[in-house]
Amino acid sequence: MTDKKPKNVFKQGPIPSEFIGESIAKHQTKTSIGAHNIFLGQVRADVIDGKTVSAIEYTAYEDMANVKFDAIRESAFEKFELTCMHIYHSLGIVNAGEICLFVFVSSPRRKVVFKALEYIVEEIKAQVPVFGKEIFEDDTHQWKINN
Amino acid sequence: MTDKKPKNVFKQGPIPSEFIGESIAKHQTKTSIGAHNIFLGQVRADVIDGKTVSAIEYTAYEDMANVKFDAIRESAFEKFELTCMHIYHSLGIVNAGEICLFVFVSSPRRKVVFKALEYIVEEIKAQVPVFGKEIFEDDTHQWKINN
Amino acid sequence: MIITIKYFGLIAEVTSQEEETIDFSGNTIADIINFLNSKYPDLKNKDFQVAQNQELISEKTKITGQEIALLPPFSGG
Amino acid sequence: MIITIKYFGLIAEVTSQEEETIDFSGNTIADIINFLNSKYPDLKNKDFQVAQNQELISEKTKITGQEIALLPPFSGG
Numbered sequence: 001m002t003d004k005k006p007k008n009v010f011k012q013g014p015i016p017s018e019f020i021g022e023s024i025a026k027h028q029t030k031t032s033i034g035a036h037n038i039f040l041g042q043v044r045a046d047v048i049d050g051k052t053v054s055a056i057e058y059t060a061y062e063d064m065a066n067v068k069f070d071a072i073r074e075s076a077f078e079k080f081e082l083t084c085m086h087i088y089h090s091l092g093i094v095n096a097g098e099i100c101l102f103v104f105v106s107s108p109r110r111k112v113v114f115k116a117l118e119y120i121v122e123e124i125k126a127q128v129p130v131f132g133k134e135i136f137e138d139d140t141h142q143w144k145i146n147n
Numbered sequence: 148m149t150d151k152k153p154k155n156v157f158k159q160g161p162i163p164s165e166f167i168g169e170s171i172a173k174h175q176t177k178t179s180i181g182a183h184n185i186f187l188g189q190v191r192a193d194v195i196d197g198k199t200v201s202a203i204e205y206t207a208y209e210d211m212a213n214v215k216f217d218a219i220r221e222s223a224f225e226k227f228e229l230t231c232m233h234i235y236h237s238l239g240i241v242n243a244g245e246i247c248l249f250v251f252v253s254s255p256r257r258k259v260v261f262k263a264l265e266y267i268v269e270e271i272k273a274q275v276p277v278f279g280k281e282i283f284e285d286d287t288h289q290w291k292i293n294n
Numbered sequence: 295m296i297i298t299i300k301y302f303g304l305i306a307e308v309t310s311q312e313e314e315t316i317d318f319s320g321n322t323i324a325d326i327i328n329f330l331n332s333k334y335p336d337l338k339n340k341d342f343q344v345a346q347n348q349e350l351i352s353e354k355t356k357i358t359g360q361e362i363a364l365l366p367p368f369s370g371g
Numbered sequence: 372m373i374i375t376i377k378y379f380g381l382i383a384e385v386t387s388q389e390e391e392t393i394d395f396s397g398n399t400i401a402d403i404i405n406f407l408n409s410k411y412p413d414l415k416n417k418d419f420q421v422a423q424n425q426e427l428i429s430e431k432t433k434i435t436g437q438e439i440a441l442l443p444p445f446s447g448g
Contacts, residue, residue: 017175021168023244024187028244029166031192037264038185041371044255045178060370061302061363064348089370103371110448114265117184120258121371127165129345129363130370131303139193143304144369148428188448207447208379208440211425236447248448257371268448276440277447278380290381291446 006070010062010091014098015040023086023104033106035125037113039121043094051136055095056144061129063087072123078146080116082107087120089130100132153217157209157238162187170233170251179255180230184225184260187249187269190241198283202242203291208276209238220272227263229254234267236277247279295319297326300363308336309364324353327364342366372396374403377440385413386441401430401437419443
């Protein structure tokens with residue numbers, strides 16, 4: 001762990017599609033990039049025991065999570081030849097159909113972005129203390145567990 | 148080959164970032180989707196023998212290309228459990244930093260989208276008769292070849 | 295030794311709070327888990343990991359007196 | 372037999388046109404390539420595949436009298 005405070009990855013509420021479009025636009029000045037790969041996690045309206053998920057409420061051990069996100073970012077830059085990488089995760093309520101995770105990698109060449117993106121997403125799922133409460137339409141809930 | 152005319156994948160000029168943002172927004176009503184994966188090809192300002200690429204001009208054997216895109220789409224739906232798939236490719240001039248290829252796959256679960264997206268992009272590069280003319284800043288050119 | 299303990303997700307539901315500060319005299323993480331299992335009997339059936347100073351640790355780890363967190367299974371993304 | 376031949380990319384530069392219609396009496400794709408190599412000597416050094424009726428085919432394939440295309444290496448995406 002270094003002394004520098006890690007970047008805050010969290011955004012309150014869902015990640016808007018306009019924000020994603022603007023992030024893409026900002027990379028058009030970086031003309032060494034040949035390939036972008038974007039992963040978006042979207043909240044599913046799963047039906048569990050006859051009840052439909054209407055939203056997920058995310059909480060996190062924020063300080064630890066940001067340290068972990070930072071470690072994943074540094075590890076990915078070491079493993080893969082990436083020009084840029086951006087990670088955003090929602091906190092609070094994200095309704096079914098809305099986006100809760102946005103991971104964006106860019107590289108001069110395409111082969112590397114596929115491997116890098118999958119690595120980063122799997123690491124996030126496994127390593128980062130974020131907790132999703134699946135809220136049903138009748139206001140009951142259950143705690144989500146990543147597979 | 149079926150009698151139905153394949154969908155036209157081509158768009159004149161670069162693919163705007165707003166169009167990508169709007170495509171993402173349109174999927175928020177599909178609440179069985181849990182994961183999106185997007186590939187974007189961006190034109191690089193490569194320096195070749197001291198000259199910088201300022202744009203790529205794309206041409207295609209359009210009828211055959213659309214048949215091939217259609218076959219790739221059907222094959223991907225057979226191989227992978229996908230909810231949606233969209234492919235757009237530019238024709239004409241695309242400047243360095245602008246986007247020339249947009250492939251968008253969505254699925255209930257994440258594992259499948261990584262495999263599906265890479266499969267589709269590699270198939271496009273290998274199977275589809277599209278031709279890129281790299282135009283240098285001094286108006287000379289060379290023909291691009293996929294690796 | 296004064297220790298701050300943080301609870302998250304399902305674990306915070308069991309303890310009915312997100313954070314508490316206790317004066318504790320045990321040595322290892324196992325000691326603190328035993329103490330919390332007595333205080334919150336429903337904890338015993340729950341699956342969680344323990345972090346100390348924002349690093350996941352095992353039950354044998356010595357308590358350093360800093361921040362301890364009880365983390366249920368992660369479900370980000 | 373009346374055949375339409377389409378040229379793309381670098382090949383269209385060599386032939387100075389994107390399409391032509393010829394009256395041809397050969398049998399196979401190899402015959403038509405030989406004919407085009409004589410008409411456009413610079414073609415010999417170029418790398419291309421041939422499509423007939425929008426399917427890639429080998430030199431041994433019989434000409435069916437429909438659309439033939441000379442395709443340089445693909446570079447989409």
